[in-house]
Amino acid sequence: MNAFSLRAAVLAVSMGWTACGAPAPPPTPLPDPAICRALVHAEPKAWAAALPPVQGLGAGAAPLLVDELRAQPTAPGAQAAVAALGRLGNPAAEPFLLELLHDRGDLALEAAQALGTLPAAAATNALLDTMRDRLADATLRTACAASLLRLGQTAAVREFIVAVLLAGTPDGQQGAQRFGLPNKSRWAHERHLLIRALQAVAGQDFGLDTDAPWPALSAATARVDAWLRAR
Secondary structure, X not given: OOHHHHHHHHHHHHHHHHHHOOOXXXXXXXXXXXXXXXXXXXXXXXXXXXXXHHHHOOOOHHHHHHHHHHHOOOOOOHHHHHHHHHHHOOHHHHHXXXXXXXXXXXXXXXXHHHHOOOOOOXXXXXXXXXXXXXXXXXXXXXXXXXXXXXXXXXXXXXXHHHHHHHOOOHHHHHHHHHHOOOOOXXXXXXXXXXXXXXXXXXXXXXXXXXXXXXXXXXXXXXXXXXXXXXX
């Protein structure tokens, strides 16, 4: 029997087994685009209700979200939708998230955070470049550092993280000058981003508090620094 006849025989057997044996499994239904569209167009008060149905669609929802976000980048639920791209864990969303990060627009912060949760390593250099850019927004730079921490880049972010945690305190002047951090009175948002990342990676917050007095903040930061050095 030649190769062609053998392939034909195998095909005939397999078709006969399917017809006489167990039925072929039904095709996997495609995600409903309307569910993704609802999140992108949801007002902030409706985000909590619109997000779980999208997550329930699984990773296959990511391309639908990207298509809707490209069509409606200023829709009221765009921030929630970009955050959802990170939670869905589909690396196919990475090029779109990198575009948002490079554009430094209204969705860059959410994109930076989402890139820290995707199983795709190509984002590391883009996150590092943004974190090191003195002209970039301080909150965006901190979000990049938090994502890099989640991606295991502890050595690359240690000194920057320490500088942000101590920013605005007497102990933070040298770090602020080194990394070009702006002079502002409150760093609660930036510290919150780092605390969340530390909790995710280290399983603890090291006693950090976003509005702690500077001696307590300095002591907690020293514990963070020691943990990062040991990684």
